[in-house]
Amino acid sequence: MIHTLSISDLTVSRGERLLFQGLDLRIQAGEAVVLTGANGAGKTSLLRAIAGLLRPDAGEVAFHDGDGNPLDERLARGRETHFLGHQDGLKTSRTARQELGFQCDWLGHVQCGLDDAVEAFGLAPLLDLEVRRLSAGQRRRLAMGRLVGSPRALWLLDEPMAPLDARWRAVFADQMRRHLDADGLILAAVHDPLPLPARTLDLGGLT
Amino acid sequence: MSRPVDAEPRPPGLRGATRVLLERELDLAWGGGGGPLLACGFFACLTAVLPLAVGGDPRTLSPVAGGIAWLALALASLLSLERLFERDLEDGALDLLALGHLPLESVVLIKALAQWIAVGLPLALTAPVAALALGLPPALIPLTALSALIGGAGFAFTGTLGAALALGAKRGGLLIAVVVLPLFIPPVVFGAGALERAASGQSPGPALAFLTAYVLFAGVIAAFAGAAAVRNAQG
Amino acid sequence: MFGLSNPQRFMAFTGPLTPVLWAVAAVLLAVGTWLSFTVPADYQQGDTVRIMFVHVPAAVWGLGAYSALGVSSFFALVFRHALADAAARAAALPGAAFTALALFTGSLWGQPMWGTWWVWDARLTSVLVLFLFYLGYMALRASIDDEQKGARAAAVLGLVGLINLPIVKFSVDWWNTLHQPASFLTPGSSGLDTVYLPPFLTMLAAYGILFAALWLTAIRTEIRRRRVLTLRARQALEA
Amino acid sequence: MLDLDMTPYAAFVWPAWGVSALVLAALVARAVIASRRWKRELERLEADAPSKAVDAPRPQAAQSAVGQPESPQVARSAIGPQK
Numbered sequence A: 001m002i003h004t005l006s007i008s009d010l011t012v013s014r015g016e017r018l019l020f021q022g023l024d025l026r027i028q029a030g031e032a033v034v035l036t037g038a039n040g041a042g043k044t045s046l047l048r049a050i051a052g053l054l055r056p057d058a059g060e061v062a063f064h065d066g067d068g069n070p071l072d073e074r075l076a077r078g079r080e081t082h083f084l085g086h087q088d089g090l091k092t093s094r095t096a097r098q099e100l101g102f103q104c105d106w107l108g109h110v111q112c113g114l115d116d117a118v119e120a121f122g123l124a125p126l127l128d129l130e131v132r133r134l135s136a137g138q139r140r141r142l143a144m145g146r147l148v149g150s151p152r153a154l155w156l157l158d159e160p161m162a163p164l165d166a167r168w169r170a171v172f173a174d175q176m177r178r179h180l181d182a183d184g185l186i187l188a189a190v191h192d193p194l195p196l197p198a199r200t201l202d203l204g205g206l207t
Numbered sequence B: 001m002s003r004p005v006d007a008e009p010r011p012p013g014l015r016g017a018t019r020v021l022l023e024r025e026l027d028l029a030w031g032g033g034g035g036p037l038l039a040c041g042f043f044a045c046l047t048a049v050l051p052l053a054v055g056g057d058p059r060t061l062s063p064v065a066g067g068i069a070w071l072a073l074a075l076a077s078l079l080s081l082e083r084l085f086e087r088d089l090e091d092g093a094l095d096l097l098a099l100g101h102l103p104l105e106s107v108v109l110i111k112a113l114a115q116w117i118a119v120g121l122p123l124a125l126t127a128p129v130a131a132l133a134l135g136l137p138p139a140l141i142p143l144t145a146l147s148a149l150i151g152g153a154g155f156a157f158t159g160t161l162g163a164a165l166a167l168g169a170k171r172g173g174l175l176i177a178v179v180v181l182p183l184f185i186p187p188v189v190f191g192a193g194a195l196e197r198a199a200s201g202q203s204p205g206p207a208l209a210f211l212t213a214y215v216l217f218a219g220v221i222a223a224f225a226g227a228a229a230v231r232n233a234q235g
Numbered sequence C: 001m002f003g004l005s006n007p008q009r010f011m012a013f014t015g016p017l018t019p020v021l022w023a024v025a026a027v028l029l030a031v032g033t034w035l036s037f038t039v040p041a042d043y044q045q046g047d048t049v050r051i052m053f054v055h056v057p058a059a060v061w062g063l064g065a066y067s068a069l070g071v072s073s074f075f076a077l078v079f080r081h082a083l084a085d086a087a088a089r090a091a092a093l094p095g096a097a098f099t100a101l102a103l104f105t106g107s108l109w110g111q112p113m114w115g116t117w118w119v120w121d122a123r124l125t126s127v128l129v130l131f132l133f134y135l136g137y138m139a140l141r142a143s144i145d146d147e148q149k150g151a152r153a154a155a156v157l158g159l160v161g162l163i164n165l166p167i168v169k170f171s172v173d174w175w176n177t178l179h180q181p182a183s184f185l186t187p188g189s190s191g192l193d194t195v196y197l198p199p200f201l202t203m204l205a206a207y208g209i210l211f212a213a214l215w216l217t218a219i220r221t222e223i224r225r226r227r228v229l230t231l232r233a234r235q236a237l238e239a
Numbered sequence D: 001m002l003d004l005d006m007t008p009y010a011a012f013v014w015p016a017w018g019v020s021a022l023v024l025a026a027l028v029a030r031a032v033i034a035s036r037r038w039k040r041e042l043e044r045l046e047a048d049a050p051s052k053a054v055d056a057p058r059p060q061a062a063q064s065a066v067g068q069p070e071s072p073q074v075a076r077s078a079i080g081p082q083k
Helices: A043-050 A073-080 A096-107 A114-120 A136-149 A166-181 B013-031 B035-054 B058-078 B083-091 B093-098 B104-133 B138-165 B172-199 B205-234 C007-036 C049-079 C082-114 C122-143 C147-179 C194-238 D010-048 D058-067 D071-079
Strands: A004-014 A017-028 A032-036 A058-064 A081-084 A154-158 A185-189 A199-202
Touching: A004 A043, A017 A043, A017 A058, A017 A185, A032 A043, A043 A081, A043 A154, A043 A185, A058 A073, A073 A081, A081 A136, A096 A114, A096 A136, A096 B013, A096 B093, A114 A136, A136 A166, A166 A185, B013 B035, B013 B104, B035 B058, B035 B104, B058 B104, B058 B138, B058 B172, B083 B093, B083 B104, B083 B138, B083 B205, B093 B104, B093 B205, B104 B138, B104 B205, B138 B172, B138 B205, B138 C147, B172 B205, B172 C122, B172 C147, B205 C147, C007 C049, C007 C082, C007 C194, C049 C082, C049 C122, C049 C147, C049 C194, C049 D010, C082 C122, C082 C147, C082 C194, C082 D010, C122 C147, C194 D010
Parallel strands: A032 A185, A032 A199, A081 A154, A154 A185
Antiparallel strands: A004 A017, A004 A058
């Protein structure tokens, strides 16, 4: 299991534009880090670079287990990392049940915790609806289902709570707390502060 | 120096993940607008228009029946390729696929496999009917179906690669055709050649062997090049 | 590992080389043209033999340019080097033009020899396929808005094309054995009279050097263009 | 001897050579024009931006340019019309 995520000397640019360089960050099990910065400062790109979806210009992203042994990058990402981006990755033509089931099975383990996910985010009434009938907030809750349904140590979250109302924000905060208690790691890009103790990494950026 | 993530949270295993993705891809192919029906309909339309264009004389038609069937097959295989990766890129599902237990190369292969089952298989069943209608000797029907089935896999692999390359392009559908059709030449040559040889009393064996070899080769190329193209589009 | 992979060093090294290449190409073209029209006409093909001196070099270097494109694509993919990508991009247009010329002159050669403008023989068909590969490459490159992504996608295609070209060639040859009545007089294959070697080889070299000059110039232009884009982006940032 | 009498194949030989010459000339012209154009554009930009940083790695250049006192001038010249 991932115990430490360490980023050293990371440089990322998009096209001709340099987003940040020489970035260092270390997150340990049970720890949450909040990523702040202006729009376009590179929050999303940093998360994508950690998830291996974007190739950094320089620097290194490394994963270590509790004994300090390095983990294979591909396996750490393919088995231990959740990435929840702006887009929910849901197919509008399929039902919520099909989509949640696929996401949990694809990312998850032998026993997909579908019921836990349904219970955590109040998805039961949505399950038989096609995704196209769901509101933005409902879709986000459905996408969050995979965080609970297929447990993975590292959560990379990009504005996770943006479409949620106050009630579900509280529910999600609770889930994050549980994840940290279970020695999970969270790195979240947010505009509003997270409702739990977290370090802040400010990417700054032009205003 | 690096060791695998420890084994306690068991992944679903290769077969499990493959099945999960394959089921989803097939569901999307069949569900989303009836891609296979569309391809078969297109195939049938081409077959019907052709005699009207060149004249219905069996003496003109029947020598080229096999070739026409193969051309129509290649064109029909191009349909529905455009949405293969594009929709997953648009809605973010491609990120999800990249973070699964399987490497992206396998994801590309599974998608190609789904394309083959969803589109290639129905087309392989339609091909003998179309070839018959064009005047192909009935004795060649099993060979037509078999070669269309093998060739369909080649079209699926190559087409999947084209779809991955065209990610992020304007008018992807047209672009895929221009990129992929030159790569369709070997399967069309070997597939139609098998029919032609059989029609002239020779053994279609070598042609089928070449066809199969090309399909295997295309699978390997499509996996690696397709994965590289997908990663490029994601980053 | 490549001394020239640094754009600065590349510019410095190729700066004096390019004018030399242009000059050599011009001289060779002039000499080759002179030789081409001073050799006696072929007893069989008559004056049409002179078409060969522009047809075969165009075909050879059309293929050569695609190899350059494919190999550059490989280096662009593996080493992610901007210079290799510039080289792949720069080879596409001259290569496509050479290939188109080979098709056009081949057709003009075929008409008096075969009595038809186009023959589906293996060689002509292969050149046609090569041209289609160029079309696909340029279309892909042009239709992806993000220049970096378009470049990498095109590089993948260039490499795939390079690997596939021999296979397509093989399939076309195989197909040809199936259909070719083999009664044509195939230009070029009937054993070239040694009297035609000087003009032929001169033109072959001339086309090669010309391609090298075009290619290098285009790479240099591409490097400059990218620098300009970078500078403009920087200024936009300041404004 | 220079032999320019192509009968009976003049209709084939001359177009082949003529079109080849035209296409090659067009290729050369295009290459040279593009080369000149970007060369001039680059020289203009490098003269405009007094930054010593043209050859330095991108990031520093961008940052140092932002903070420089003379950046208003740079900005103006960037906006200024330039054909």
